[in-house]
Amino acid sequence: MAEVSLRNVTKAWGSFTAVRDQSLEIRDGEFMVLLGPSGCGKTTTMRMIAGLEEPTAGDILIGGQRVNDLPPRDRDIAMVFQSYGLYPHMTVEDNIGYPLKLRGIKGAERAAQVRAAAAKVELEALLHRRPKELSGGQRQRVALARAIVRRPTVFLMDEPLSNLDAKLRVSTRAEIKHLQHELGVTTVYVTHDQIEAMTLAHRVAVMQGGEIRQLDTPEVIYDRPADLFVAGFIGSPPMNLVQGQHADGRFTAAGGFHAVTGVARHSGPAVLGVRPEDVTVAPAGQGDLDASIYAVELTGDAVLVTVQAGDSRIIAKADRAWRAEIGSSVALRLDASRLHLFDAASTKRLQPE
Amino acid sequence: MSGTRAAAARRRKLVVKAVESAILLLALFLILFPIVWMALTAFKRPVDLFDLTVTFTPTLDNFRTIFAAPWNIGAAVWNSTVVAGLTVLISIPCSTLAAYAFSRFEMRFKGALFFTILATQFIPAVVVVLPFYLLFRDLGLLDTHLALVIVNLAIVTPFAVWMLKGFLDAVPTESEEAALVDGATRLRVILDIVVPMVWPGVLVTAVFCFILTWNEFLFALILTRDDAVTLPVGITRFRTERGDLWELIAAAGILISIPMFLLSSVIQRHFVRGMTGGAVK
Numbered sequence: 001m002a003e004v005s006l007r008n009v010t011k012a013w014g015s016f017t018a019v020r021d022q023s024l025e026i027r028d029g030e031f032m033v034l035l036g037p038s039g040c041g042k043t044t045t046m047r048m049i050a051g052l053e054e055p056t057a058g059d060i061l062i063g064g065q066r067v068n069d070l071p072p073r074d075r076d077i078a079m080v081f082q083s084y085g086l087y088p089h090m091t092v093e094d095n096i097g098y099p100l101k102l103r104g105i106k107g108a109e110r111a112a113q114v115r116a117a118a119a120k121v122e123l124e125a126l127l128h129r130r131p132k133e134l135s136g137g138q139r140q141r142v143a144l145a146r147a148i149v150r151r152p153t154v155f156l157m158d159e160p161l162s163n164l165d166a167k168l169r170v171s172t173r174a175e176i177k178h179l180q181h182e183l184g185v186t187t188v189y190v191t192h193d194q195i196e197a198m199t200l201a202h203r204v205a206v207m208q209g210g211e212i213r214q215l216d217t218p219e220v221i222y223d224r225p226a227d228l229f230v231a232g233f234i235g236s237p238p239m240n241l242v243q244g245q246h247a248d249g250r251f252t253a254a255g256g257f258h259a260v261t262g263v264a265r266h267s268g269p270a271v272l273g274v275r276p277e278d279v280t281v282a283p284a285g286q287g288d289l290d291a292s293i294y295a296v297e298l299t300g301d302a303v304l305v306t307v308q309a310g311d312s313r314i315i316a317k318a319d320r321a322w323r324a325e326i327g328s329s330v331a332l333r334l335d336a337s338r339l340h341l342f343d344a345a346s347t348k349r350l351q352p353e
Numbered sequence: 354m355s356g357t358r359a360a361a362a363r364r365r366k367l368v369v370k371a372v373e374s375a376i377l378l379l380a381l382f383l384i385l386f387p388i389v390w391m392a393l394t395a396f397k398r399p400v401d402l403f404d405l406t407v408t409f410t411p412t413l414d415n416f417r418t419i420f421a422a423p424w425n426i427g428a429a430v431w432n433s434t435v436v437a438g439l440t441v442l443i444s445i446p447c448s449t450l451a452a453y454a455f456s457r458f459e460m461r462f463k464g465a466l467f468f469t470i471l472a473t474q475f476i477p478a479v480v481v482v483l484p485f486y487l488l489f490r491d492l493g494l495l496d497t498h499l500a501l502v503i504v505n506l507a508i509v510t511p512f513a514v515w516m517l518k519g520f521l522d523a524v525p526t527e528s529e530e531a532a533l534v535d536g537a538t539r540l541r542v543i544l545d546i547v548v549p550m551v552w553p554g555v556l557v558t559a560v561f562c563f564i565l566t567w568n569e570f571l572f573a574l575i576l577t578r579d580d581a582v583t584l585p586v587g588i589t590r591f592r593t594e595r596g597d598l599w600e601l602i603a604a605a606g607i608l609i610s611i612p613m614f615l616l617s618s619v620i621q622r623h624f625v626r627g628m629t630g631g632a633v634k
Contacts, residue, residue: 052533099536
């Protein structure tokens with residue numbers, strides 16, 4: 001059990017900076033997800049914690065001890081890789097037992113610990129197979145068992161679900177969450193999948209361009225995104241973002257789009273954000289804004305209604321029984337308590353007073 | 354209409370196949386005929402030598418002769434085995450480590466260094482054979498196994514480094530990183546993870562190195578006299594003042610070829626596996 005600290009860590013290759021002056025405190029027992037698009041520096045950050053990359057500047061601490069100069073084997077971490085990183089020439093049993101073998105744990109004791117770890121991920125029946133005889137999901141469970149077999153102080157997981165099919169991803173995700181809860185080990189988890197981040201994390205660090213854009217609980221990241229990047233990255237379908245002008249607590253956009261924001265002090269170019277589930281499509285004349293239906297898409301659990309309001313297209317999430325003709329007139333109601341306003345120049349969130 | 358066109362296509366395919374087969378048969382004949390002829394000669398009595406008939410009474414006399422005095426080819430077999438064996442045993446571990454470093458580590462002047470290793474192969478052997486002779490004479494190493502092993506290492510190791518780097522480059526690094534995190538030192542990673550994953554490549558490289566050393570002639574000719582003579586040099590002794598003893602040359606030729614036949618089957622079996630195995634995902 002240990003906390004992990006990054007202090008002003010930078011990683012650069014020549015003129016390319018993958019991670020820029022990043023500081024991050026991961027608490028003991030916390031499930032921290034590093035979330036961002038590819039190339040945002042999240043994997044590099046994890047590999048520096050693992051000791052597979054050396055930071056160009058800054059310090060990395062595990063359990064209060066500076067580990068910059070320690071090789072991976074002395075950091076007491078375990079890692080799960082995107083492509084599993086199994087040992088193809090060893091059986092499942094030997095794969096899981098390898099970290100124990102390296103620590104001189106022999107014979108019956110090793111076998112018992114391997115069986116216990118295998119039982120946690122339901123692999124007991126496959127101990128004598130080789131990786132190539134396993135399915136993708138089974139391979140990933142071998143990698144998980146290998147990580148938990150020797151109670152490390154930190155788990156590192158690098159997109160562990162991205163090679164699994166959609167159905168398996170959901171069940172494995174729950175297994176990972178359960179395991180982490182049960183073992184209480186500090187976990188750093190890298191993903192580009194916002195659903196994984198939302199479902200798994202105690203806290204999420206949203207990264208872009210080698211920097212953390214926002215670090216907070218999934219609730220806060222979803223309800224109060226710190227800037228335009230986070231607002232657009234989190235949520236599916238994504239948040240509606242409308243370019244316009246803001247003055248005296250009122251937002252206006254071309255074509256008659258308008259909304260009351262409650263932000264008093266800001267005036268100038270701004271972007272208004274509203275999540276599809278916070279937009280209600282009402283009969284014509286019974287809402288804040290007049291609009292017409294642009295498209296209606298049934299996704300199964302909901303209907304996504306795209307409406308034209310002024311020059312802007314807004315997506316609303318409606319009940320799955322909702323129906324309307326394309327082109328018909330409607331009105332929109334925006335949930336005023338769940339509007340997001342961003343300064344157009346700085347892209348930062350403007351907080352209502 | 355379309356029926357005749359299909360028939361024409363079928364006929365054309367047949368002709369192409371026939372030509373292909375003919376070319377292959379010709380190539381096979383060109384390669385195999387000298388070997389078959391040598392094998393036949395090795396079992397002939399001297400009187401049958403220049404008889405073109407294929408039917409003759411086979412005899413093992415030629416093999417008995419070359420293993421007996423004064424030829425004592427057994428010594429040359431031993432020398433060749435020791436030299437080639439030691440060369441492979443030293444060269445493969447060293448080359449594996451070097452190739453691993455070139456494949457995985459960032460270092461200054463890596464490209465230049467790697468090219469230099471290759472460049473040593475461009476120097477014709479005749480250019481360095483005299484300096485080597487003088488060097489070994491001064492060291493008192495002429496006509497020893499050690500001298501031949503040293504020279505063969507210089508020939509074989511650069512080649513092995515290149516070949517092994519190719520195999521190592523094809524292996525994904527994720528398993529190695531997993532082992533590093535699991536608690537292994539770099540050397541343990543190489544022994545436990547990397548070598549088993551590229552084992553077919555290591556085996557193929559070792560076989561190539563063995564064959565190169567086994568067949569090496571020029572240095573063995575210049576650097577040995579009596580004690581360390583290898584098979585390719587030993588075979589030249591059958592050109593005597595009484596003329597070329599073809600039946601003995603052929604018998605010794607069979608001896609030289611035996612490891613080639615055995616090892617080529619090893620390569621065949623492992624080469625395909627080496628190309629397709631080891632995938633991780």
